[in-house]
Amino acid sequence: xxxxxxxxxxxxxxxxxxxxxxxxxxxxxxxxxxxxxxxxxxxxxxxxxxxxxxxxxxxxxxxxxx
Amino acid sequence: xxxxxxxxxxxxxxxxxxxxxxxxxxxxxxxxxxxxxxxxxxxxxxxxxxxxxxxxxxxxxxxxxxxxxxxxxxxxxxxxxxxxxxxxxxxxxxxxxxxxxxxxxxxxxxxxxxxxxxxxxxxxxxxxxxxxxxxxxxxxxxxxxxxxxxxxxxxxxxxxxxxxxxxxxxxxxxxxxxxxxxxxxxxxxxxxxxxxxxxxxxxxxxxxxxxxxxxxxxxxxxxxxxxxxxxxxxxxxxxxxxxxxxxxxxxxxxxxxxxxxxxxxxxxxxxxxxxxxxxxxxxxxxxxxxxxxxxxxxxxxx
Numbered sequence: 588x589x590x591x592x593x594x595x596x597x598x599x600x601x602x603x604x605x606x607x608x609x610x611x612x613x614x615x616x617x618x619x620x621x622x623x624x625x626x627x628x629x630x631x632x633x634x635x636x637x638x639x640x641x642x643x644x645x646x647x648x649x650x651x652x653x
Numbered sequence: 654x655x656x657x658x659x660x661x662x663x664x665x666x667x668x669x670x671x672x673x674x675x676x677x678x679x680x681x682x683x684x685x686x687x688x689x690x691x692x693x694x695x696x697x698x699x700x701x702x703x704x705x706x707x708x709x710x711x712x713x714x715x716x717x718x719x720x721x722x723x724x725x726x727x728x729x730x731x732x733x734x735x736x737x738x739x740x741x742x743x744x745x746x747x748x749x750x751x752x753x754x755x756x757x758x759x760x761x762x763x764x765x766x767x768x769x770x771x772x773x774x775x776x777x778x779x780x781x782x783x784x785x786x787x788x789x790x791x792x793x794x795x796x797x798x799x800x801x802x803x804x805x806x807x808x809x810x811x812x813x814x815x816x817x818x819x820x821x822x823x824x825x826x827x828x829x830x831x832x833x834x835x836x837x838x839x840x841x842x843x844x845x846x847x848x849x850x851x852x853x854x855x856x857x858x859x860x861x862x863x864x865x866x867x868x869x870x871x872x873x874x875x876x877x878x879x880x881x882x883x884x885x886x887x888x889x890x891x892x893x894x895x896x897x898x899x900x901x902x903x904x905x906x907x908x909x910x911x912x913x914x915x916x917x918x919x920x921x922x923x924x925x926x927x928x929x930x931x932x933x934x935x936x937x938x939x940x941x942x943x944x945x946x947x948x949x950x951x952x953x954x955x
Contacts, residue, residue, distance in 0.1 A: 593872060593873070594873060594874050617888075617891050617892065617895055618668075618895070619668070619855075619857060619894050620857075620888075622857065622860050622861055622864065624864065628664065629664045629665060629861060629864050630664065631654040631663050631664065631665065631666040631673055632654075632666055633654050634654075645860065645864075645872060646872075646874075647711070647859070647860040648856060648884065648887050648888075648891075649711070649712070649856065649874060649878075
């Protein structure tokens with residue numbers, strides 16, 4: 588599957604199928620810090636991601652002044 | 654995973670509640686958390702004019718959307734910080750949201766209206782960019798609200814923001830800051846009331862809310878925030894949350910409900926003993942307030 592990461596934006600190929608949990612462990616990402624979007628759909632950590640799909644890993648942590 | 658309310662397939666999981674939600678019930682969950690925050694802390698009522706501090710990011714746009722959805726009179730104020738393309742894009746998201754919701758967006762531009770930018774101010778002073786930005790925002794949101802008859806300023810500080818700030822304040826035992834850290838900062842002479850209706854919702858929930866509601870927001874991190882201390886605290890807290898879900902909420906809510914009052918009296922006293930800035934009239938412990946000093950130095954250097 589194609590995995591799109593942000594900050595900085597980059598793409599990596601990872602063989603599927605995989606669950607969201609397994610993908611995040613593989614990328615060493617904390618599930619509290621990201622959303623996973625499969626195509627256009629938000630998915631939960633037990634969702635299965637197919638090999639042919641494109642997944643966006645969107646960071647949710649923002650910093651700086653408010 | 655199933656929605657804990659209706660058993661339909663879930664699209665969001667919230668680990669601290671050990672629950673999944675479908676789209677509709679997740680939106681209702683967010684609305685309920687905001688409604689509870691507003692009610693429990695008497696933040697504002699149906700007749701109040703609320704000024705939402707809008708950055709174009711997920712939290713402020715989600716907050717604005719939620720307040721409008723709950724029937725509140727909420728207008729937005731965007732502050733142009735002059736951070737190149739990042740600011741242009743952020744304003745675009747704020748303006749597009751306002752058009753879509755037929756809501757009123759006010760703007761103040763630091764360069765056009767005050768003669769400086771955040772990168773310029775950071776270079777001209779010894780403040781970090783985030784320090785210059787925070788000072789500018791606190792001053793200008795407050796003065797705009799007072800000048801334009803708003804009853805309250807609402808900011809998009811979420812559970813993660815507040816827990817990270819709390820951790821920083823506790824690590825240094827900053828008693829004054831601890832006394833002022835609360836979902837509501839009451840009005841006092843020269844200060845409008847300030848509220849944080851999102852303090853019960855995590856930033857992952859706010860990002861999910863925007864995705865599910867079709868709200869386009871600034872996803873990229875501010876280029877000037879890299880290395881910011883609070884980002885490090887958030888990472889630490891998220892590592893803790895991974896091992897022990899619910900820790901962030903227990904830390905913050907426990908402080909708000911059981912510990913804040915122990916620090917509040919001293920902080921309130923500090924606000925009562927302020928003079929008036931000879932430049933702008935804002936409350937200040939000195940002759941000229943920190944905002945006017947920052948602006949003057951940045952203008953000279955610029």
